[in-house]
Amino acid sequence: MNHQPFNSWLYEDTPLPAAQAEELRQHLQTCPDCRRQQEAWLNVRHMLRTTEAARPQPGFSNRWQAGLEARRLRQQRRQVRITILALAGAVLLVLLGLLIYFALTSSFADLFASMIGTSTQVAVGLVQIGEFFQSLLRFLPPEVTAAAWFIIASWICSLCLAWVLSVWRISRKGVSSHEELH
Amino acid sequence: MSNPETEWLQRSLQGDEEAFASLVERYQNPVFNLCYRMLGDEFEAEDAAQETFWRAYQHIQRYDPQRSFATWLLSIAAHYCIDQQRKRRAPILAIDDLLEETLPDQAPDPERTASQTEEQLAMRKLLETLNAQDRSAIILRYWYDFSEEEIARALNLSASAVKSRLFRSRQALARQFMADAARAAGKERKQDESPAF
Ligand SMILES: [Zn+2]
Numbered sequence: 001m002n003h004q005p006f007n008s009w010l011y012e013d014t015p016l017p018a019a020q021a022e023e024l025r026q027h028l029q030t031c032p033d034c035r036r037q038q039e040a041w042l043n044v045r046h047m048l049r050t051t052e053a054a055r056p057q058p059g060f061s062n063r064w065q066a067g068l069e070a071r072r073l074r075q076q077r078r079q080v081r082i083t084i085l086a087l088a089g090a091v092l093l094v095l096l097g098l099l100i101y102f103a104l105t106s107s108f109a110d111l112f113a114s115m116i117g118t119s120t121q122v123a124v125g126l127v128q129i130g131e132f133f134q135s136l137l138r139f140l141p142p143e144v145t146a147a148a149w150f151i152i153a154s155w156i157c158s159l160c161l162a163w164v165l166s167v168w169r170i171s172r173k174g175v176s177s178h179e180e181l182h
Numbered sequence: 183m184s185n186p187e188t189e190w191l192q193r194s195l196q197g198d199e200e201a202f203a204s205l206v207e208r209y210q211n212p213v214f215n216l217c218y219r220m221l222g223d224e225f226e227a228e229d230a231a232q233e234t235f236w237r238a239y240q241h242i243q244r245y246d247p248q249r250s251f252a253t254w255l256l257s258i259a260a261h262y263c264i265d266q267q268r269k270r271r272a273p274i275l276a277i278d279d280l281l282e283e284t285l286p287d288q289a290p291d292p293e294r295t296a297s298q299t300e301e302q303l304a305m306r307k308l309l310e311t312l313n314a315q316d317r318s319a320i321i322l323r324y325w326y327d328f329s330e331e332e333i334a335r336a337l338n339l340s341a342s343a344v345k346s347r348l349f350r351s352r353q354a355l356a357r358q359f360m361a362d363a364a365r366a367a368g369k370e371r372k373q374d375e376s377p378a379f
Contacts, residue, residue: 011352040356048324054218060210
């Protein structure tokens with residue numbers, strides 16, 4: 001027996017035009033196989049529509065609110081961790097790049113010599129700067145010297161404070177609290 | 183859409199946590215039911231439902247107020263459950279899990295309700311014959327009265343793909359139903375024939 005298109009109509013699950021519905025009815029009368037399938041599908045559909053909806057245990061929204069805090073904390077920690085890892089990675093890359101650059105462009109003897117040279121230059125430079133300031137101090141009255149020291153010291157202190165504060169803020173709040181989860 | 187809900191949504195869009203909690207309260211049942219039908223386990227369904235609301239909360243700015251909030255929420259739940267099923271099949275170690283610390287379990291171990299009625303079990307067995315995406319299409323169609331277009335939008339499928347998935351799933355479900363019925367009939371016959379001790 002040819003079951004098509006009637007068998008397909010069974011599973012379309014859309015209302016058929018009157019003529020087609022009549023054709024289907026006639027086929028079902030003569031075809032026990034399709035009839036059984038139709039009955040099965042109608043049973044399943046009935047089950048789908050009438051099976052009682054499952055409900056969560058009481059207190060679902062309280063658990064949600066408690067979970068929200070924990071999730072936020074976890075997200076912030078993760079952001080901090082990712083930031084630190086990224087920074088460390090960047091520093092490592094730069095160092096590695098420099099190392100490779102020097103290794104490729106010069107021999108180790110040259111490298112050693114230039115290192116010695118550079119550090120001597122830096123040392124000499126520092127000594128010269130020191131001498132300049134010392135000679136400056138000799139000409140200035142003591143009040144100005146004290147004031148200069150005070151200004152320099154307070155600048156260093158406020159820089160340190162700003163640094164500590166920003167580290168503290170990042171570790172508490174994360175980089176941004178509305179970053180997406182991936 | 184009723185008035186308090188519109189207000190909750192507006193306030194949620196501005197980051198109001200309490201307003202969002204009201205939405206959780208309102209939609210916990212449909213979301214949980216979808217997750218339960220998809221995953222077939224009460225505990226997994228609880229986790230999935232909580233995760234759904236978390237994702238909705240995080241991405242509330244992406245919600246289009248022209249559309250139904252329920253549809254949007256259920257689509258998030260369906261996607262999440264489909265992903266869970268895929269992960270279940272192929273357990274891979276995600277880098278996220280490595281970075282993540284294990285959180286204490288937040289669910290206050292809901293007693294596993296023994297009220298697994300015959301009806302619920304039969305339903306679960308039937309749905310288990312479908313793959314995750316087909317299952318979600320059937321659930322959205324018959325439990326939540328989604329139109330085929332709504333399903334297509336929710337699952338990121340074309341309308342024709344949804345049509346053919348639903349068609350195939352109806353066939354598979356009917357076949358499974360007939361097989362179950364035949365098995366049950368066979369068992370009964372055997373019980374009738376076996377001598378009583
Ligand atoms: Zn037939």
